[in-house]
Amino acid sequence: QSVLTQPPSVSGAPGQRVTISCTGSSSDIGAGFDVHWYQQIPGAAPKLLISGNNYRPSGVPDRFSGSKSGTSASLAITGLQAEDEADYYCQSYDSSLSGVVFGGGTKLTVL
């Protein structure tokens, strides 16, 4: 059972907008620790998508954006494309566990 909670799956048609939520607690996201998002294509290593809540590393399209409020964070993807079909993970740090924590992952299906 993951410390951060994500929906198991989301879906959307090409061109649509989807959001993926990530819910934590007062010892991780709510304590002010940053949230980072990763995209993982099956069979490949994860790739950093959003850093520090809302920063896009070089090369990440501006269709991807992140936000954080209170004990939760969200990843938004606009203008869905077939290539966005992947697993998405949020990540933060937990002060009570003294360690890095991940969400359980969300499978995005492009219809």
Add this chain to the structure above:
Amino acid sequence: QVQLVQSGAEVKKPGASVKVSCKASGYAFTNYYIHWVRQAPGQGLEWTTMINPGGGITSFTQGFQGRITMTRDTSTSTLYMELSSLRSEDTAVYYCARGDRYGNFDYWGQGTLVTVSS
């Protein structure tokens, strides 16, 4: 360019140990934390441990207490993660990843599949 290159797949019997390497290049080796993240078949990402730039283990998940040893060779910029007393539930792809104290993994190794089976 920054690269993390890991050692090849391993098959081990229950109770044995495995040592996985992660060779870093393209950046100042001692300036970043290296974390180990594993992914069991069909499952999500699980953080296991990290080593700080100074070479000391900073933290690890409870399930690894007493079973994990992290070492590094600064002359070759290589990190080693050794996991002992292997059990079937340790079967997973193990990734090394570069980051800071709190995660933020900007570069990942290609992963090393460790299979524990009798």
